[in-house]
Amino acid sequence: MSVVSLSRLVMPSLATLASAYLVAMVVIGAQPVQRQLVKFEAKGVLQIEPQEVQRITLGRGGRQVVLARSGEGGWALEPGGAVELVVATHLDTAVKMLHRSPPVREIASEDLSGVDTRPFGLEEPVIVAALSGPGGHVLTVRFGALNPEGFLQYMRIDGDPRVYLMSRFIGAEWTAALEGVKAR
16 A cells, blocks of 8 residues: 555544544533632522512601512602613612622621720611511611711611621612602
């Protein structure tokens, strides 16, 4: 056999073998694992899924506004009345942030004994949000003052002796929602 006829047999055989290997990898091979990606895990203070929140009571000072989830993911005032899309967006964002965003820091009640907590602004909170789900009341949060650096905001959960430091953007979403309702 000559070299030319040997290469005529070897090259098609190698191509067939390579194709068979690729087909076998597609059929029985596992999908590549993206190890650099981290699986999302909600670590916020709201334990139920955001879409399960059916009713929100927002308050500041002596004023309270009650909002209920309506039809297609929107919100409506109770006892009746529509809210603007921008207000509904702020509400949805605020609920999602409470569910997904963990506190930056938790200050235990033992660490607060003997400390003047008035600068935290929790006695007269900037905003109070009470959330209810299908089973009734779920959570009430009180947002106080910003921390001295202005990046975080003090927050307390009713029935919990700890004080939390949360991203200021969470309280800002609740505040924007309430102010959007006030403007009507």
